[in-house]
Every structure is written in structure tokens, then in C-alpha cells.
Amino acid sequence: MQTHPKLLELRPNRSLQNSDFDGYKLSLAPIPTITEQLKVPVDRLVPDANQYSLLHAKLYALHNHLSGESGESESVYFVDKDLNVQKFCIETELNQFSSVAVWQIPMQKERISGDYNVSMKFASEEIAVVADGMGYLYVLDRAPRSNSDEWKIIFSGDVAGPGQNFVISDVVYKKSEKPELHLLLVSIRQTNPNERYSTLLHWITLLKTNSWNQIALRELTVKGVVQYANLEHTCEAVYIVSDAGCKFTLDSENEICETEGPRSEKKYTWTQSKEDVTVKFPLPSGANKNLVDIKTEVGHIQVKYEQTIILEGALYQRIDPDMTYSTMANNGLEVVLQKSQNGLWPEIVEGDRFGEYIPDPSSVDEITERLAPLTSDTELAPPPGTTFNSQQVEECDFEYDKLTVFERVHRDSHNVTHKVNLGSHQVLLTVNLEKNVPSALAVRSDVDACIWQPKNEPDEFSMEHKGTLLALGYIQKKSLTSNELRNRITGRRINTLAQQQVYNFPSNDEILGIYASHTYLYVLGESFITALKL
Numbered sequence: 001m002q003t004h005p006k007l008l009e010l011r012p013n014r015s016l017q018n019s020d021f022d023g024y025k026l027s028l029a030p031i032p033t034i035t036e037q038l039k040v041p042v043d044r045l046v047p048d049a050n051q052y053s054l055l056h057a058k059l060y061a062l063h064n065h066l067s068g069e070s071g072e073s074e075s076v077y078f079v080d081k082d083l084n085v086q087k088f089c090i091e092t093e094l095n096q097f098s099s100v101a102v103w104q105i106p107m108q109k110e111r112i113s114g115d116y117n118v119s120m121k122f123a124s125e126e127i128a129v130v131a132d133g134m135g136y137l138y139v140l141d142r143a144p145r146s147n148s149d150e151w152k153i154i155f156s157g158d159v160a161g162p163g164q165n166f167v168i169s170d171v172v173y174k175k176s177e178k179p180e181l182h183l184l185l186v187s188i189r190q191t192n193p194n195e196r197y198s199t200l201l202h203w204i205t206l207l208k209t210n211s212w213n214q215i216a217l218r219e220l221t222v223k224g225v226v227q228y229a230n231l232e233h234t235c236e237a238v239y240i241v242s243d244a245g246c247k248f249t250l251d252s253e254n255e256i257c258e259t260e261g262p263r264s265e266k267k268y269t270w271t272q273s274k275e276d277v278t279v280k281f282p283l284p285s286g287a288n289k290n291l292v293d294i295k296t297e298v299g300h301i302q303v304k305y306e307q308t309i310i311l312e313g314a315l316y317q318r319i320d321p322d323m324t325y326s327t328m329a330n331n332g333l334e335v336v337l338q339k340s341q342n343g344l345w346p347e348i349v350e351g352d353r354f355g356e357y358i359p360d361p362s363s364v365d366e367i368t369e370r371l372a373p374l375t376s377d378t379e380l381a382p383p384p385g386t387t388f389n390s391q392q393v394e395e396c397d398f399e400y401d402k403l404t405v406f407e408r409v410h411r412d413s414h415n416v417t418h419k420v421n422l423g424s425h426q427v428l429l430t431v432n433l434e435k436n437v438p439s440a441l442a443v444r445s446d447v448d449a450c451i452w453q454p455k456n457e458p459d460e461f462s463m464e465h466k467g468t469l470l471a472l473g474y475i476q477k478k479s480l481t482s483n484e485l486r487n488r489i490t491g492r493r494i495n496t497l498a499q500q501q502v503y504n505f506p507s508n509d510e511i512l513g514i515y516a517s518h519t520y521l522y523v524l525g526e527s528f529i530t531a532l533k534l
Helices: 054-061 361-375
Strands: 006-008 025-027 033-037 076-079 084-091 096-104 119-122 127-131 137-141 152-157 167-174 180-189 198-208 212-222 226-231 237-242 246-251 268-272 276-282 292-296 300-305 308-314 325-329 332-338 355-357 404-410 416-423 427-431 440-445 448-457 460-469 499-501 511-516 520-525 528-533
Touching: 006 460, 033 096, 054 180, 076 520, 119 167, 127 167, 127 180, 137 180, 152 212, 167 226, 180 226, 198 226, 198 237, 212 237, 226 427, 246 404, 276 300, 276 308, 292 325, 292 332, 300 332, 416 460, 427 448, 440 460
Parallel strands: 006 416, 025 499, 268 355
Antiparallel strands: 033 528, 076 084, 084 096, 119 127, 127 137, 137 152, 167 180, 180 198, 198 212, 212 246, 226 237, 237 404, 268 276, 276 332, 292 300, 300 308, 325 332, 404 416, 427 440, 440 448, 448 460, 511 520, 520 528
């Protein structure tokens, strides 16, 4: 049975924010580093001429070639051009790297143009999972054995189907009498030449009895960019951030019920600003305004003409019903809803697909005007006295041209149970804060980046604000004159201060991977690996 998702709002914890934050100071203190030149370069593939879509560009360009173990481990892993999985550790006494090849990826077939990069995830302290980018998945036992770090294959197969390449997005190991391994794999697919490319998420389930075997295959399709995809650690749902919404298209365990009837033509058009929503309904020629009945509540709307309901349901977010007004002109009805909280909506009524969204021309002009300084041939100086300006904004912070939504999709019902509107902001980064929980995600909030942890308590899903990266990405060119600060009046020492450190890599190699542990920031180039001590 189709149910409407529960709408959640991201409400930052004020105690984790600092409105008086005055920016970072540039520290000139040297950063302790350990660098080693690689004997064999990092294995890296790029899109071919037929992989021209934005989805392909992001899949290859944002691929992280460096993997690390969670917890206290300081080991990092990557794959070299000989397809050896290299393990690098830091010998603290010698202040240098030590390395060992723990496994070589078998070649099931010759690589061809269009294959994906190798991807790797760690399911537990004993299990690693590797995808060769050519459609083959390997589950590996990496439990330490006497005098050997070598990994051993305990399962392999083309789990997503013959000829289906993929990269690993997430993996969850459920330890029990019959252990389960759940994997979330990402592919880019075009159903036919006349359609746009879509993102395909394969949810694979492996079960161990005497040996590991695949017992389930589920697939979700997203007609857009997936910015975040993680499995709930109970493996009852999947969390997805995208700009187009997602739906189950294959489930080997449960039948997928079509909840919507045949698609009919759009019944209305709508546009919006940050303050209000305007909905326009076509009416018959000579329509009588007295036959129009509009009822609005804080979270609900019903619009009727004569006895026909033309729009009804729970609103995406709250409105002020006292500010609702309507007009009739040109055989049409126009209804204006005043939003209780400024922001952009991805839809008016939850789950309704009969409206056509038309961008507000004034909003388009505003965005164009805002981006003009970033594309002008003439340099635009920042206004005096401001802490931040548009030229300090990284490309990842440009407002997305589409609305981004976080969704929790249930495994068995296939329904979206919870939804969070992220507005036009992108996911800046993800981080594993705890064991046995999905990755937290950072989303821009003004100049800060708030870190949100998806949490699924019994019968209750929520997004918890775990921390704030103040003014993330905004740098002031002010250096520190001393190693400590004192209050000029009281003389009290200030033990904590916000500082920015900059490191220039001697090599011009492109950075292919990055991993942060509790002690080091590891950076991988095509021919080097560097550890910056935190």
C-alpha cells in the first residue's frame, strides 16, 4: 500500500554553531609530512568518447582511489597499474611508509574502453569487498594469517548481471548464525538511445551457510545524479540523496506494485519564489468563480471545481492559510500559498505527479545575476569590510540548479518513508563518525557546513546534527603572529583558535584519492602518497 512519506526538517543545533565566528587565521607553521614515490603508478581509468553524460563525468572524476579502514587503523589501500592491492602503513619509529601487496585482482577478461575504476570497501575487520570495474565482485577474507597479509577470495561473481559494470557505494556485514553481506553498487545505464542516462543502484544480498551465495538482487533507478547512497545498518532501507527521486525497478524477493495508474496529462502548473507558491489550474470556458471551493490548512490543501477535486493532499511544508488568495483570469484559476518558512519546494502535494513546475523568471534572472561576477571577463573586487565574498566560494558550493532531496526508501514496501528537502545545496562530504552506522553527510548552511547523521531508532527515523564545520572553505589571509592568544584586558590565555594550514605538493600530479584518519591526512597522487600529520 502506497503511503505518503513523512517530511522532516533539518533544524541545526544552535549550541553547535557560532554566529560570532570571525574566520580562520592562516598558520605558517610547517606540517609534518611523510612522502613516498610509488614504484608502480596508481591504476586510473577515464571516460571514453561514448561516456559523455554528466553522470559519467561525476562517476569518474569524483572516484576516490584511496581506501582506509575505520576505527584506529592507520592502514590505507589503493590499486596500482598491475592491479595489485597495495597496503601502506606508517612506521612511526622510522617516520616512513611500509608497504605490501596483499592481493592481485584476477583478469576475468581484457579491459576495454568504458570500463569503470576499481573500487574497494571494508565490511568488517575480516572482510573486504572489491569491484574490478568490469562487472565482477570479489569478497575477500583478510583475517591475519601466520607470516602473511595476503587476502583470500571467499566469493566472486557478476552479481549485477552479465556485462553490467559497477562501483561499490556501501557495504554492510550482518553478523549472526548465518551471516549476511549487503552491498550497494552504482551503475550508469541508458535504456534506449532516445532516453537520458540514469543512475542504477544494485542492492545485492549474500548469505553464508557453508559458503557465501547470492540470495537477492534489488535495483533502484534514479533519473539524475546520486550525491549520497548508503544502506541502513539494519538493512531494512536505503538512504539516497538525489535531484530526481528514486524508485524500485527490480526486486527478486518482493513484487513491485505499481502504485500509480497510467500517467495522465498535467492538471496544473506551478511556480514559486522563496516566499510563496503560485498554482494555476485550467478551467472550462466560461467557468463560474462561485463553483470554485478552496480549503487550506497549515499542512493541507483541497481545490474543487463544482464537485471535482483537482488538487488535494498534504503540503510539502507548512503554509499560512490566512494568507492564501485566489484569482480567475483567462479561463484559469490562480491560487497563491504563503510559505511559513522561506525555501524551495520540490513538489506542492506529497506524491502528486500531475503538476508541471515552471521556474520563476525572476528567480532565473536572480541566479544569472548572482553568477555573472563568477563568469565575467572583468575581475570584480569584493566590497570593503566583508568577511566573505562570492570569489571565495568553491565550485561545489554553487547553488545546484535542481532541488536536492534526501529519501529513506523501505526495502520490502518499496515506499519512500521519510523525506528531507535539502534545497539547492549539494552534499559537500561524507564521514563515518561511528561504527555500524551509515555515513554522515555535510550540507551547506549559510557559510557553515552542518554534519547530519541519519539515525533509525525503533519506529523513528531522524537526522541528528552532530557537528559544524564553521565557514568551511572560506579563508582569510591573516597569519598568526604568535603561537598563543591572550585577552588584552584580562590576560587570560585563549587555548583554542581557528587556523588554516596550507600545504603545497612538490609534484604536479593530480590528486586521485584522500583519506583522513585520527592522526594523518593521506593524499594519493598518480605516482606518490603523502601523509600530513594532523
